[in-house]
Amino acid sequence: MQRNARRGGKQAGQFHRYFPHCKQATRVRCETLCCINPEQVPDITARTLSRRHEWFLLLTLLAINFTHIMDFMMMMPLGPQFMRLFHITPQQFGMLVSTYTFSAAAAGFVSAFWVDRFDRKHTLLFLYAGFALATLSCALADSYWMLLLARAVAGGFGGIVGATVLAIVGDVIPAKRRGTAMGTVMSAFSLSAVAGVPGGLLLAEHFGWQGPFLFIAAVAVPLWLAANVVIPPLRGHVQPHRSRTAWQQLRFMYGQALHLRAFALMASLMFAGFSVIPFLSPYMVATVGIGEADLKYIYLCGGLATLFSARLIGWLADHIGKVRMFVIVAVLSLPAILLLTHWQAAPLALTLSVTTYFMVFVSGRLVPAMAIVTGAVAPQHRGSFMSFNSATQQLAAGLAAFGGGLMLHKDATGALQGYDLVGYAACGFTLLCIWLALRLR
Numbered sequence: 001m002q003r004n005a006r007r008g009g010k011q012a013g014q015f016h017r018y019f020p021h022c023k024q025a026t027r028v029r030c031e032t033l034c035c036i037n038p039e040q041v042p043d044i045t046a047r048t049l050s051r052r053h054e055w056f057l058l059l060t061l062l063a064i065n066f067t068h069i070m071d072f073m074m075m076m077p078l079g080p081q082f083m084r085l086f087h088i089t090p091q092q093f094g095m096l097v098s099t100y101t102f103s104a105a106a107a108g109f110v111s112a113f114w115v116d117r118f119d120r121k122h123t124l125l126f127l128y129a130g131f132a133l134a135t136l137s138c139a140l141a142d143s144y145w146m147l148l149l150a151r152a153v154a155g156g157f158g159g160i161v162g163a164t165v166l167a168i169v170g171d172v173i174p175a176k177r178r179g180t181a182m183g184t185v186m187s188a189f190s191l192s193a194v195a196g197v198p199g200g201l202l203l204a205e206h207f208g209w210q211g212p213f214l215f216i217a218a219v220a221v222p223l224w225l226a227a228n229v230v231i232p233p234l235r236g237h238v239q240p241h242r243s244r245t246a247w248q249q250l251r252f253m254y255g256q257a258l259h260l261r262a263f264a265l266m267a268s269l270m271f272a273g274f275s276v277i278p279f280l281s282p283y284m285v286a287t288v289g290i291g292e293a294d295l296k297y298i299y300l301c302g303g304l305a306t307l308f309s310a311r312l313i314g315w316l317a318d319h320i321g322k323v324r325m326f327v328i329v330a331v332l333s334l335p336a337i338l339l340l341t342h343w344q345a346a347p348l349a350l351t352l353s354v355t356t357y358f359m360v361f362v363s364g365r366l367v368p369a370m371a372i373v374t375g376a377v378a379p380q381h382r383g384s385f386m387s388f389n390s391a392t393q394q395l396a397a398g399l400a401a402f403g404g405g406l407m408l409h410k411d412a413t414g415a416l417q418g419y420d421l422v423g424y425a426a427c428g429f430t431l432l433c434i435w436l437a438l439r440l441r
Helices: 002-018 027-034 051-073 079-085 090-111 120-140 144-172 175-186 188-207 211-230 246-254 257-274 277-288 292-320 322-341 348-364 366-374 379-406 419-438
Strands: none
Touching: 051 120, 051 144, 051 175, 051 188, 051 211, 079 090, 079 277, 079 292, 090 144, 090 277, 090 379, 120 144, 120 211, 144 175, 144 366, 144 379, 175 188, 175 292, 175 366, 188 211, 188 292, 246 257, 246 379, 257 277, 257 348, 257 366, 257 379, 257 419, 277 292, 277 348, 277 379, 277 419, 292 322, 292 348, 292 366, 322 348, 322 366, 322 419, 348 366, 366 419
16 A cells, blocks of 8 residues: 555656646546646647658648538528529528538537547548538538538538547647648638639539539548548547546536636637628628629639738747737727628729738638637647537537528618628627637736
8 A cells, every 4th residue: 555655646746747736636636627727738649740741741631621611611602592592581591501510519519528539530531531421412402401401411520520630730730830830721711712612613603503512522532541641640649548427528628717718719709700701792792782703703812812811820820929919810800890791882803802801800810719729728638629619619600690690681672781780790709809818818
């Protein structure tokens, strides 16, 4: 017994070298209740990769992110077609967008209880295969309700794919370069806008609205094979001799103020963006008077600009501070939101300048925000944390899109009314985001 006591004291002493702020005597107690400084946790998941391998890994994750983001983004510019072909209202279209995010939220919440028990590489490969098949089923849907069901399945897989990609970045890339890495992977939003959406709209013009989804399902096959080769085994976070019950897992994730503030930040950020973004295309067509054929230029110009701005914002976040950079970009997004949601008929070039300004700063907020949130948790819990975060994020995005749809209505001329009110609400949530980010210093 004395030997066991000495061994326990030695282990506790070693543990408190990593958790010097902890008053508890055991590792289990500290990890579940009082550890609030993840930067002091030894990164048991870290892998040393060559810079060349690291970049191949980031490019592969970027491409995977591109496909599942394009799958989600394509719904928005196709909104006018869906509303015309399926004879649905703005509220029903809002539900078509929200279903994906609600399903992603539910799947992310459930997966958070088991995702850290497996190799992240195997988890990503399984989820991405399911996403590809679900996207194919979207292309085969022949009615509004079948499409709604297919979007729910695609959201269930796609939402966890995104969380797993971010967890892999957090595991492999050191904290000092994580902002730049996040900017690289999250430039998938820009690539989806600059190449995915315009290309998808061209496919939709020639092959119907099903064309973009068939393209995504086809591209996912070589990407799955590339991921199997490039992504290294990532088992360092797996702790086979320790497991938590669902209640303990929930208590750990939602019982720490730092985690709650991180979740609240991402939820508010979704309300500040996805109350506006899904209705951009319908508003431009119905109210501003842009033709459906010209919608691709909105995403082309915005995507080209954000392709460079996302990496620049990530680089600046690494050099001047992630929280400071988030506050700067969030403040600059406020006039962009108000300008867009009050925009009326104008020359196409002027309209494109407004939409590009909006996309640069509204999407740019996500880069430092994700770097902040990824660093808010100990590495061995990052997979579960990112799944819970993805669930929170997707649920908030779905509620934002649904709520935005409720605030809109068509007048006698067919123009969308109430978009200005949506803009005011988005600005309010942006200010809330700034306050929460400052609390995460």
